[in-house]
Amino acid sequence: xxxxxxxxxxxxxxxxxxxxxxxxxxxxxxxxxxxxxxxxxxxxxxxxxxxxxxxxxxxxxxxxxxxxxxxxxxxxxxxxxxxxxxxxxxxxxxxxxxxxxxxxxxxxxxxxxxxxxxxxxxxxxxxxxxxxxxxxxxxxxxxxxxxxxxxxxxxxxxxxxxxxxxxxxxxxxxxxxxxxxxxxxxxxxxxxxxxxxxxxxxxxxxxxxxxxxxxxxxxxxxxxxxxxxxxxxxxxxxxxxxxxxxxxxxxxxxxxxxxxxxxxxxxxxxxxxxxxxxxxxxxxxxxxxxxxxxxxxxxxxxxxxxxxxxxxxxxxxxxx
Ligand SMILES: C[S@@+](CC[C@H](N)C(=O)[O-])C[C@H]1O[C@@H](n2cnc3c(N)ncnc32)[C@H](O)[C@@H]1O
Numbered sequence: 001x002x003x004x005x006x007x008x009x010x011x012x013x014x015x016x017x018x019x020x021x022x023x024x025x026x027x028x029x030x031x032x033x034x035x036x037x038x039x040x041x042x043x044x045x046x047x048x049x050x051x052x053x054x055x056x057x058x059x060x061x062x063x064x065x066x067x068x069x070x071x072x073x074x075x076x077x078x079x080x081x082x083x084x085x086x087x088x089x090x091x092x093x094x095x096x097x098x099x100x101x102x103x104x105x106x107x108x109x110x111x112x113x114x115x116x117x118x119x120x121x122x123x124x125x126x127x128x129x130x131x132x133x134x135x136x137x138x139x140x141x142x143x144x145x146x147x148x149x150x151x152x153x154x155x156x157x158x159x160x161x162x163x164x165x166x167x168x169x170x171x172x173x174x175x176x177x178x179x180x181x182x183x184x185x186x187x188x189x190x191x192x193x194x195x196x197x198x199x200x201x202x203x204x205x206x207x208x209x210x211x212x213x214x215x216x217x218x219x220x221x222x223x224x225x226x227x228x229x230x231x232x233x234x235x236x237x238x239x240x241x242x243x244x245x246x247x248x249x250x251x252x253x254x255x256x257x258x259x260x261x262x263x264x265x266x267x268x269x270x271x272x273x274x275x276x277x278x279x280x281x282x283x284x285x286x287x288x289x290x291x292x293x294x295x296x297x298x299x300x301x302x303x304x305x306x307x308x309x310x311x312x313x314x315x316x317x318x319x320x
Contacts, residue, residue: 012069013113015042016248016307020294021106022046024314025244029054031103034095034238036060036088036231039112041073047104048077057081058095058102060088062136063115087136089227092234105235105245109228109254111135111218113306123218125210128188133214133221143217147190148183152176162253163216167198171213187214219251228254232261236285241319244289248312255293255311262288262315286315 015021021043027033027050035044038059048057057079059070070083084091088107095102115135116123122132122143133143150158152172159168174197175184184190191210195203203209219225228247235245249255265286269278293311301308 012040013042014304014306015046016108016304016310017294017296017300017312018043018046020312021108021246021248021314022050024289024294024312025104025106025246027051027055027104032056032058032101034058034060034092034102034105034235035108036092036106036235037108038066038070038073038083039108040066040069040114043106043108044073045077047106048073048079048081051079053078055079058100059083060091061085062087063112064137065114066112087227089230089234092231092238096234096237100238101240101243102235102238103240103243105239105243106248107228107231107235107246108248109224110250122187123214125187125191125208125214128186131184131187131190133218135222139222141221143221144184146217146221147175148179158220159213159216161216162219162251163212163214165212165216167202170197173197190214215251224251225253225257228257229261232258236265236317239317241317244314244316246312246314248310250309250311255313258313259293262286262313266315284318287318289314289316 025033025047027047029052031051032055033044033047033051035047035057038044038061041059044057044059057077059073059081062085064085067083070081074081111123115121119127119129122129131142131144131147134141147155152175155175156168156172159165159171165171171194174193178184178189178193190213194210194213198209239245247258249258266284266288268282268284269280270282271278271280290313293313296307296310
């Protein structure tokens with residue numbers, strides 16, 4: 001059970017690429033914003049300024065501990081605000097099916113600083129805690145189940161694919177050996193196993209030796225890529241013509257999904273190139289506003305090192 005003691009304070013998550021998101025979403029009074037990843041509400045608070053007291057914010061997050069942040073936002077934002085707890089891919093579909101429409105949709109992917117910095121959530125390799133990593137603490141599947149139950153080959157694949165871990169095989173084997181003696185319960189046990197399974201020089205370069213494995217496990221435990229893939233079409237359906245969707249990703253696989261999906265939706269004719277004239281009549285559904293991803297500048301990364309890998313892509317739904 002998570003202690004519900006979260007009080008908004010100065011260690012709140014710092015919103016990434018906030019000015020860029022604000023400029024590109026270009027909200028106006030009367031608009032509806034759907035913030036799919038509310039977190040501490042940093043982006044929502046800034047974006048709500050552009051509603052000038054007229055408009056609506058629908059805040060989504062699968063983590064129940066963001067509620068105090070939402071309550072603070074609701075008290076101060078001066079616009080109608082509603083919090084929906086759950087997976088954004090499911091909630092967006094439900095909203096779209098119920099005819100709810102949006103002028104701007106934001107997905108700021110990954111974990112928040114509050115999640116990373118609260119040891120009991122088990123996201124961090126830096127402090128000892130139960131091996132958990134669930135963004136939604138009521139979800140059935142945690143990192144503990146994954147590490148103890150997945151086949152070694154599957155763990156190797158996960159570490160390689162989602163963590164780009166070059167010692168994926170050695171680490172997966174060491175996990176297999178360790179759990180045959182005793183199952184993993186805590187983050188420190190996993191960190192020790194990772195450290196012991198890689199060559200000594202690799203323990204010192206390229207960040208913390210457990211960083212990539214922890215990232216990979218977190219992505220799988222929370223099905224982060226699956227949620228993103230399902231959310232994009234639902235977001236598209238919810239958007240009004242002229243409405244905009246912004247996605248901030250922190251992992252190259254996430255960014256690739258967003259880039260390809262935007263590109264696909266922005267395509268007009270889909271006829272084979274050898275056709276002399278278009279017979280498909282396909283029209284673009286999105287206009288890409290960021291041909292290249294927007295990256296944080298040196299100032300932002302110096303002030304907030306966690307922003308370093310962020311990439312922002314924004315598109316606008318076509319139509320009048
Ligand atoms: C990077 S933080 C967002 C921070 C926020 N933009 C701010 O300025 O405070 C990501 C948040 O999205 C939530 N989240 C991630 N994946 C989600 C999903 N599939 N459905 C709902 N919430 C999700 C996490 O629980 C976390 O609170």
